Amino acid sequence: MAQVLSPVPGTFYTQAAPGEPLYKQPGDAVAQGDTIGLIEVMKTFIEVKAENAGTFNGYKVENGAAINAGEPLAELED
Amino acid sequence: MPIERLLIANRGEIAVRIIRAAKAMGLHTIQAHSEADANMLAVRMADEAVCIGPAHAAQSYLNIDAVVAAAQSTKADAVHPGYGFMAENAQFARALETAGITFIGPSADTIDRMGDKVAARQAAMAAGVPVVPGSKGRLDTVEDAVNVAAEIGYPVMIKAAAGGGGRGIRIAQTEEELRKMAPQAQAEANAAFGDGGLYLERAIISPRHIEVQIMGDGTDAVHFFERECSMQRRRQKVWEEAGAACLEESTRAHLCDTAVALAKAVNYVGAGTLEYLYDSKTKEFFFIEMNTRIQVEHPVTEMLTGIDLVQEMIHVAGGGKLRQTQADITRTGHAIEVRVNAEDPFMQFLPFPGQVGALRVPQGDGIRFDHFLYEGYTIPPFYDSLLGKLIVHGKDRDTAIGMMASALEELEIGGIKTTKPLHLALARDPSVQADDFHTQWLEPWLTAGNLKPTP
Numbered sequence: 001m002a003q004v005l006s007p008v009p010g011t012f013y014t015q016a017a018p019g020e021p022l023y024k025q026p027g028d029a030v031a032q033g034d035t036i037g038l039i040e041v042m043k044t045f046i047e048v049k050a051e052n053a054g055t056f057n058g059y060k061v062e063n064g065a066a067i068n069a070g071e072p073l074a075e076l077e078d
Numbered sequence: 079m080p081i082e083r084l085l086i087a088n089r090g091e092i093a094v095r096i097i098r099a100a101k102a103m104g105l106h107t108i109q110a111h112s113e114a115d116a117n118m119l120a121v122r123m124a125d126e127a128v129c130i131g132p133a134h135a136a137q138s139y140l141n142i143d144a145v146v147a148a149a150q151s152t153k154a155d156a157v158h159p160g161y162g163f164m165a166e167n168a169q170f171a172r173a174l175e176t177a178g179i180t181f182i183g184p185s186a187d188t189i190d191r192m193g194d195k196v197a198a199r200q201a202a203m204a205a206g207v208p209v210v211p212g213s214k215g216r217l218d219t220v221e222d223a224v225n226v227a228a229e230i231g232y233p234v235m236i237k238a239a240a241g242g243g244g245r246g247i248r249i250a251q252t253e254e255e256l257r258k259m260a261p262q263a264q265a266e267a268n269a270a271f272g273d274g275g276l277y278l279e280r281a282i283i284s285p286r287h288i289e290v291q292i293m294g295d296g297t298d299a300v301h302f303f304e305r306e307c308s309m310q311r312r313r314q315k316v317w318e319e320a321g322a323a324c325l326e327e328s329t330r331a332h333l334c335d336t337a338v339a340l341a342k343a344v345n346y347v348g349a350g351t352l353e354y355l356y357d358s359k360t361k362e363f364f365f366i367e368m369n370t371r372i373q374v375e376h377p378v379t380e381m382l383t384g385i386d387l388v389q390e391m392i393h394v395a396g397g398g399k400l401r402q403t404q405a406d407i408t409r410t411g412h413a414i415e416v417r418v419n420a421e422d423p424f425m426q427f428l429p430f431p432g433q434v435g436a437l438r439v440p441q442g443d444g445i446r447f448d449h450f451l452y453e454g455y456t457i458p459p460f461y462d463s464l465l466g467k468l469i470v471h472g473k474d475r476d477t478a479i480g481m482m483a484s485a486l487e488e489l490e491i492g493g494i495k496t497t498k499p500l501h502l503a504l505a506r507d508p509s510v511q512a513d514d515f516h517t518q519w520l521e522p523w524l525t526a527g528n529l530k531p532t533p
Contacts, residue, residue: 008428008429008430008431008459009431009432009459010459010460011134011459011460040459041429041431041459042420042421042429042431042459042460042461042462042463043429043461043462043463044428044429044463046428066114066133066459066460069432
């Protein structure tokens with residue numbers, strides 16, 4: 001089990017915009033470099049990318065949640 | 079009615095700045111804050127504090143009902159909006175007026191009028207302020223375009239009359255180019271908007287951004303000279319100066335006098351800024367827009383003139399008359415401000431909030447650091463990245479640049495990546511030292527790799 005950690009503090013989004021599909025659903029295959037989520041930090045948006053390939057296991061935080069740097073955002077199974 | 083209890087509806091360094099001004103005037107200060115800002119410096123400094131909602135600005139600092147309710151519950155008789163957030167929100171100004179609370183700024187009608195680009199341009203023209211020369215209305219034929227271009231002067235910018243934004247803009251240097259481009263622009267406008275009408279405007283190539291600070295009391299108005307703010311990245315000002323060393327004295331006088339004429343023509347109350355494009359080749363200036371608030375870079379003007387602009391805007395909002403005549407306002411030396419942001423300049427200016435470690439603030443004659451930091455403070459990630467503004471004032475521009483470099487070397491903000499290395503590199507750059515730059519200068523300079531990490 002691998003965790004995707006937040007590189008910066010901010011607000012986490014599981015979709016690119018309201019009404020858009022989630023970046024990943026449980027069971028989805030994840031390739032290295034796939035976008036897992038979006039973080040808004042100081043009015044700037046940063047895409048969070050998977051560092052390893054695996055199978056998506058689910059988000060650890062809700063869409064729109066405030067997060068800290070280093071906080072787990074999602075889990076991947078090898 | 080003189081103001082006694084002031085609510086500050088903003089955060090960060092400007093909230094601190096407003097509290098200092100209000101305390102100097104003997105006012106009771108009430109700091110509004112979001113849930114994420116309960117520990118900010120302005121909350122600690124204010125006489126009292128009131129929470130206006132969750133971290134997200136839309137639910138707190140941009141929430142008209144929440145801010146008006148906070149002002150009422152704390153019995154504030156006035157609200158200072160700072161800059162950004164609701165500083166130029168006419169609906170907010172109206173809501174306060176309805177509640178019988180003074181908005182520190184111009185009337186809602188003035189905010190509406192000057193916030194509308196077309197109405198502002200008309201008001202400027204009526205007051206004799208030069209605007210970018212352009213066609214009076216839509217142009218339907220190439221011959222019309224050629225005739226108008228001969229009047230307004232080349233190079234000209236060709237736009238779709240029905241269009242918006244930068245779409246399909248062409249620049250013609252000569253009549254020959256215009257004759258070639260106008261039919262293309264017509265065809266494109268027709269395809270995009272179903273309307274082939276064109277609009278022509280003089281193209282100002284590599285302009286400087288110069289602005290004039292004004293203050294009005296509803297009857298009279300004065301100016302506090304100009305600022306030079308051409309050093310910009312993504313349209314955000316990075317380094318600002320007062321005055322603009324590139325201006326000749328006669329140009330400066332004309333620029334400032336016409337700004338006052340516009341302020342008087344609209345019976346302006348409060349602090350305002352008229353922004354201009356300046357063509358250093360032809361020495362012409364053109365009004366682009368007016369900001370009806372105190373600006374981030376107001377300290378350079380305060381250093382140049384020795385007048386506290388925030389106190390003056392509170393004074394006139396309370397019904398006071400201007401306390402300075404134009405003759406009382408003089409300029410001494412040269413002032414420079416840099417915006418220290420929580421961004422990593424070596425990582426595409428990625429925001430870098432965090433906890434403030436050891437803090438060393440430069441001190442001395444002519445040095446000022448407007449900020450909201452203290453050791454151990456955690457900067458929330460929800461708002462903009464401005465940490466503070468370092469301002470220096472010296473006897474001339476060269477001296478001020480030298481002072482800026484030493485003050486920056488002294489400044490230390492532990493635990494956070496900041497834009498300090500960018501400002502140090504700019505202070506040491508020969509083009510900056512020679513005052514040879516414009517609004518399109520900084521981004522290519524960065525792309526060319528002029529900012530290098532120091533080993």
